[in-house]
Amino acid sequence: MDTILEMRSISKSFPGVKALDEVSFQVARGEIHALVGENGAGKSTLMKVLSGVYPHGSYDGDIVFDGEVMRFGGIADSEKRGIIIIHQELALIPLLSIAENLFLGNEIARNGVIDWHETFSRTGELLDKVGLEENPAALVDTLGVGKQQLVEIAKALSKKVRLLILDEPTAALQENDSQKLLDLLLELKEHGITSILISHKLNEIKHVADTITVLRDGATVSTLKAETGEVTEDRIVHDMVGRDMANRYPPRVPRIGETLLEVEGWNVWHPLHTERQVIRELSLRVAAGEVVGIAGLMGSGRTEFAMSLFGGSYGRNISGQARLRGQVLDLSSVSAAVAGGLAYVTEDRKALGLVLEEDILRNTTLANLKAVSRYGVIDGAQERSVAEDYRQQLGIRTPSVFQKVVNLSGGNQQKVVLSKWLFAGPEVLILDEPTRGIDVGAKYEIYGIINALAERGKGVIMISSEMPELLGMCDRIYVMKEGALVGELPAREASQEKIMSMIIKG
Amino acid sequence: MSQSSKAKTFMANHLREYGMLLALVAIMAFFQIVTDGTLLRPVNITNLFLQNSYIIIMALGMLLVIVAGHIDLSVGSVVGFIGALAAVMTVEWGMHPLAVIPVCLIVGTLIGAAQGYWVAYWKIPSFIVTLAGMLVFRGATLWLLAGQSIGPFPRSFQALSTGFIPDVFGLDKPNLTAIIIGILLAGTILAMALRGRARQQRHGTDDEPLVFFMAKNGLIALAIIYISYLLATFRGLPNVLITMAALIAVYAFLTENTTIGRRIYALGGNAKAARLSGINTERLTFLTFANMGLLAALAGLIFAARLNTATPKAGVAFELDVIAAVFIGGASMSGGVGKVIGAVVGAFIMGVMNNGMSILGIGIDYQQVIKGLVLLAAVIFDVYNKSKQR
Numbered sequence: 001m002d003t004i005l006e007m008r009s010i011s012k013s014f015p016g017v018k019a020l021d022e023v024s025f026q027v028a029r030g031e032i033h034a035l036v037g038e039n040g041a042g043k044s045t046l047m048k049v050l051s052g053v054y055p056h057g058s059y060d061g062d063i064v065f066d067g068e069v070m071r072f073g074g075i076a077d078s079e080k081r082g083i084i085i086i087h088q089e090l091a092l093i094p095l096l097s098i099a100e101n102l103f104l105g106n107e108i109a110r111n112g113v114i115d116w117h118e119t120f121s122r123t124g125e126l127l128d129k130v131g132l133e134e135n136p137a138a139l140v141d142t143l144g145v146g147k148q149q150l151v152e153i154a155k156a157l158s159k160k161v162r163l164l165i166l167d168e169p170t171a172a173l174q175e176n177d178s179q180k181l182l183d184l185l186l187e188l189k190e191h192g193i194t195s196i197l198i199s200h201k202l203n204e205i206k207h208v209a210d211t212i213t214v215l216r217d218g219a220t221v222s223t224l225k226a227e228t229g230e231v232t233e234d235r236i237v238h239d240m241v242g243r244d245m246a247n248r249y250p251p252r253v254p255r256i257g258e259t260l261l262e263v264e265g266w267n268v269w270h271p272l273h274t275e276r277q278v279i280r281e282l283s284l285r286v287a288a289g290e291v292v293g294i295a296g297l298m299g300s301g302r303t304e305f306a307m308s309l310f311g312g313s314y315g316r317n318i319s320g321q322a323r324l325r326g327q328v329l330d331l332s333s334v335s336a337a338v339a340g341g342l343a344y345v346t347e348d349r350k351a352l353g354l355v356l357e358e359d360i361l362r363n364t365t366l367a368n369l370k371a372v373s374r375y376g377v378i379d380g381a382q383e384r385s386v387a388e389d390y391r392q393q394l395g396i397r398t399p400s401v402f403q404k405v406v407n408l409s410g411g412n413q414q415k416v417v418l419s420k421w422l423f424a425g426p427e428v429l430i431l432d433e434p435t436r437g438i439d440v441g442a443k444y445e446i447y448g449i450i451n452a453l454a455e456r457g458k459g460v461i462m463i464s465s466e467m468p469e470l471l472g473m474c475d476r477i478y479v480m481k482e483g484a485l486v487g488e489l490p491a492r493e494a495s496q497e498k499i500m501s502m503i504i505k506g
Numbered sequence: 507m508s509q510s511s512k513a514k515t516f517m518a519n520h521l522r523e524y525g526m527l528l529a530l531v532a533i534m535a536f537f538q539i540v541t542d543g544t545l546l547r548p549v550n551i552t553n554l555f556l557q558n559s560y561i562i563i564m565a566l567g568m569l570l571v572i573v574a575g576h577i578d579l580s581v582g583s584v585v586g587f588i589g590a591l592a593a594v595m596t597v598e599w600g601m602h603p604l605a606v607i608p609v610c611l612i613v614g615t616l617i618g619a620a621q622g623y624w625v626a627y628w629k630i631p632s633f634i635v636t637l638a639g640m641l642v643f644r645g646a647t648l649w650l651l652a653g654q655s656i657g658p659f660p661r662s663f664q665a666l667s668t669g670f671i672p673d674v675f676g677l678d679k680p681n682l683t684a685i686i687i688g689i690l691l692a693g694t695i696l697a698m699a700l701r702g703r704a705r706q707q708r709h710g711t712d713d714e715p716l717v718f719f720m721a722k723n724g725l726i727a728l729a730i731i732y733i734s735y736l737l738a739t740f741r742g743l744p745n746v747l748i749t750m751a752a753l754i755a756v757y758a759f760l761t762e763n764t765t766i767g768r769r770i771y772a773l774g775g776n777a778k779a780a781r782l783s784g785i786n787t788e789r790l791t792f793l794t795f796a797n798m799g800l801l802a803a804l805a806g807l808i809f810a811a812r813l814n815t816a817t818p819k820a821g822v823a824f825e826l827d828v829i830a831a832v833f834i835g836g837a838s839m840s841g842g843v844g845k846v847i848g849a850v851v852g853a854f855i856m857g858v859m860n861n862g863m864s865i866l867g868i869g870i871d872y873q874q875v876i877k878g879l880v881l882l883a884a885v886i887f888d889v890y891n892k893s894k895q896r
Contacts, residue, residue: 313782335784344782352782355775357842366772367783369765376764381705420783 003064004029004194005163010049010061019045020059021218027163027211032185032195034205037215038240040465043198046215047165051085052078065163082162086152088171094141099123101140102155126154130184146177153184164188165196170204171299182208200297202233202504214239233504234497241467241496249472250444252451256475257288258325260459261342261428266320268308268483278304278315280484286428286459291450293474293491294463295499301483302463303347306430310344311337324427338367343426345417347433347463349410353417356406360396361387363405363416367424390419395445411442418449428459435469447473467496479503520714521891524722526836526851533855537862544865545858548740551733556667556812558857559746560585560805564828565835565849566757567801570794572832573761575774575841576625576632578795580617580639581802581828585821586647588614588806593656593816596663603663611803617643618799619792626791640825648818657815667811669745680735681742688734691751692727699723746808753801758846770794774841830877831856834884855880 005027012020020042027033037043049059052072063070065081072078075085092101099119108118123136132150140148149169156164166185170178178201185195185208199205205212212231214221221239224231268279278301286292294302307314309322311334322329329340337344346352354363364387365372372383387401394415398408405416414434421429431450435443450473454460464470470477477494479487479502487502537545544550564581571578588610595601595609621639625632658664675682703719737743761767772780773787781787805824810816835852837844856877863873 310782311784333784333786334782335786338784346782351776352778355772355779355842357775358771362768362772366768366780366785369768373765376766378763378765378768380763424784 002029003027004066006064007046007050008062008064010046010059012045012049012054012059019218020049022061023215023218023220025213025220026223027194027196030189030192030194031210032189032197032208034197034199034209034212035215036199036205036212036236036240038465038467041215041240042218043215044167047085047167047196047198050078051075051083051165079159082160083165084156084159084161084163085165086156086167086169088167090148090152092140092148092151095139097137097139098127098134098151099136101151102126102158106159122158126158129157130154131180145172146174146180149173149181150184161193163194163196165198167198168200169197170199170201178204200504202236206231206233212236216240233501237497237500237504241500248444248468250448250451252454254289254475255455256290257457259285259287260324261286262323263309264321266305266309267318268304268315269317271314271316274316278483279308282320282483282485284478284485286461288457288459289454290476291454291460291462291474293470293477294461294480295467295470295477295503296480297503298465300480302480303432306344306432306461306463309337310334310342310430338424338426341427342430343421343424343428344430345421345432345434347436349413349417354405354413357404359402359404360391360398360416361401364390364401364419364423367420371423386423390423394419394449409442411438411445414438414442414446418446426458428461429453430461430463432463433465434462435464435466467499471496525887526848526855530851530855530858533858533862537858537865541862541865545862546736548736550861550865551736552740552744554857554861555744555747555750557861558853559667559750560809561824561827561831561857562750562850562853563753563801563808564805564824565831565853566753566846567798568828568832569835569837569844569846569849570761570770571632571798572829572837573774573841573844574770574791574794575777576791576794577636577829578621578632578798579636579825580621580643581798581805582821582824583640583643583647584614584617584799584802585806585809585824586818587643587650588803589810589816589820590647590650590656592663592807592810593659594650596659597656603660606663607807610807611800614803614806615796615800618802619796621799622792622795625795626788647820651816651818653818655815655817659811659814664811664814665745667746667808670742671745671748673742680738682738684734684738684742687743688731692730695730696723696727754846754850761846766790771842776842827856830881834881836888852884
């Protein structure tokens with residue numbers, strides 16, 4: 001086999017997490033190689049190591065490209081070798097033209113003066129190659145996502161690409177745009193360009209890929225060859241999810257009571273692209289003492305649903321009804337939603353959950369200052385005893401509640417966010433990725449807190465990209481895809497295979 | 507923890523607060539010496555308060571605006587505009603000051619509210635909105651005054667700034683009322699500090715070493731009594747000092763002990779998190795600007811009363827002094843950080859330097875340069891401190 005790229009036992013750690021563990025990965029010259037795995041399996045991290053986003057020295061192992069060991073100090077080094085990555089969030093400047101975008105940072109210029117004639121004619125050639133019929137002077141802003149994707153590929157071609165990496169290129173595309181893009185990949189292959197395709201869409205992978213590598217929990221699970229006929233969706237799904245789940249979740253005997261929250265016909269449109277519907281006719285319910293999961297891939301609209309429900313914190317033209325114990329909820333503002341008995345624990349605790357430069361005490365009481373004040377004056381002693389209470393209850397490990405939260409570990413920060421929302425006294429809590437970015441021990445404690453909430457008769461909606469976590473914690477699981485629910489499973493009937501195939505096929 | 511290491515960690519955590527106070531004391535001592543004692547003469551102390559009262563009053567509002575993550579460049583023009591409005595109403599229309607003052611305060615609040623509306627509900631950057639306000643109200647001032655100065659004000663209006671609390675004991679000098687108020691104030695501050703400390707000890711959260719506590723509060727009490735004695739030997743306590751002290755107390759309480767104060771800090775620290783905690787961030791932003799307008803109007807009245815005339819140039823560049831005072835006082839440009847006492851001390855540092863340099867006859871050119879460098883140094887000190895902690 002003529003190998004263009006070999007990554008040898010790559011390991012990469014972040015504080016508290018081992019993202020890649022001795023991953024080996026080989027790409028043959030001129031093939032389309034698909035890289036698949038669950039969210040958090042390590043695909044993006046591996047590609048960031050390859051492209052120099054994580055420079056040489058920040059990981060262990062070797063990258064061999066064209067028979068030479070590479071030591072990339074940054075993206076510029078890998079691009080010089082012709083390794084070009086196209087990210088899921090496109091890196092185009094919306095208010096510059098196609099031509100300007102194509103040669104950004106790489107301008108055709110003499111002594112700093114741009115040769116526009118040459119720029120436009122080269123742009124025309126490149127657009128021909130990717131089959132995009134647009135004026136090179138058109139602003140990128142005016143193009144749809146599919147066409148922008150093609151501009152990105154044209155940009156890669158302008159840099160003499162030899163290995164093209166596409167990170168979920170079709171995630172935001174319509175069916176026919178996806179087809180065009182895949183055809184283009186096949187065409188580029190004819191011209192000798194090797195591609196790595198990261199995707200969740202197994203039908204597409206089967207259509208174009210020569211080889212498939214499956215990653216799971218930061219390790220290579222299997223490498224499958226299309227020509228041998230071993231590539232089936234069932235095999236890929238099995239390799240993606242199969243793992244041991246014993247004893248990672250504290251036990252709980254469900255005692256499910258009356259229905260607490262019912263959402264019916266929930267619709268939300270995108271706040272900026274007003275023609276895009278983000279949530280479609282979504283209906284769900286949660287009962288007292290029940291933990292309900294929402295499974296789905298990133299971008300399936302789970303967070304958007306939760307935030308739109310929580311006082312319209314996301315989206316516009318929100319319609320639908322939510323009832324708590326049969327009473328219609330006023331969800332016109334966050335404070336109304338909180339007063340109605342909802343709490344939303346964000347997936348992004350640093351940006352949306354905490355005031356980082358303030359202490360645990362102030363963060364704990366922020367959503368319910370009324371309870372520790374009279375006539376708008378805060379009772380310092382009462383506030384302190386509240387914060388102290390939650391610190392002990394949830395096991396926040398710090399010497400005092402006067403510690404700034406910016407100095408806490410991820411797990412402790414998450415407990416502070418939970419404290420804040422527990423103190424607000426909700427009936428239903430929506431937990432969005434409650435264990436993201438925290439270590440195993442702290443995860444277990446968070447699970448314990450969730451169980452305790454259910455046992456106290458609260459309703460819990462748990463959004464998570466880690467399927468084992470949903471299977472281990474929930475009584476019932478909804479599966480979400482592209483803004484709509486595509487399935488509902490009682491936990492005892494659910495399995496990762498079932499959920500994954502609902503997402504992929506549904 | 508040993509006594510000395512406890513003192514060390516405490517110092518590290520509170521270097522900024524003590525540093526500011528020490529800097530003020532050092533600057534005062536320096537000018538006291540080089541001006542051969544002129545700085546602390548009763549007449550000069552009185553002047554110092556009269557000269558800086560409007561800056562300090564505005565710094566209280568500006569602190570809230572800056573803590574909320576914004577800026578208000580229009581306050582200097584609002585000072586001029588309100589002064590002009592007051593002059594037109596009292597001098598030209600012959601209205602009574604007791605009617606003029608509330609009208610002016612309401613107009614100021616409305617000006618702040620109008621600017622806050624665009625910032626809060628339309629998300630237009632405060633820098634731009636208030637830059638526009640700065641131009642608009644400077645122009646409006648010129649228009650109101652038709653380019654002329656209007657004055658003088660009636661005596662009852664002047665009392666806003668240059669009036670003094672009369673001595674109830676009928677003694678002439680020293681003014682016994684002033685001394686008694688000073689002692690009472692010092693006693694109250696001491697009592698509150700002691701109570702707070704006792705409370706902290708009950709909860710086991712006292713981290714301030716006893717020596718520091720005694721030294722700090724003792725010095726503050728002594729300083730207050732000494733200054734009130736100095737003032738007593740001149741004409742007593744200026745009205746404006748009372749106004750200012752009351753406002754400082756109110757705003758210190760507001761920022762430290764009320765829910766609205768707490769929410770402003772949260773808003774400036776992380777607006778998105780504050781929103782998702784159910785805080786009405788728009789209304790809060792709106793209110794901080796309305797409040798700033800109110801205080802700028804009060805400052806405008808005091809300034810006009812002090813000059814005894816409204817001029818088109820009144821308040822020019824005041825916004826810079828006010829903003830500088832807040833930043834010298836330790837507030838952060840990105841919001842969420844800053845204390846009322848810091849802003850007040852920052853304003854005094856600027857004020858004492860202005861005053862001291864003027865006594866020495868240093869030209870306005872050098873004064874500007876030195877003030878600029880002090881501002882830069884204070885902020886560099888902050889940034890350095892922060893980077894060392896991390």
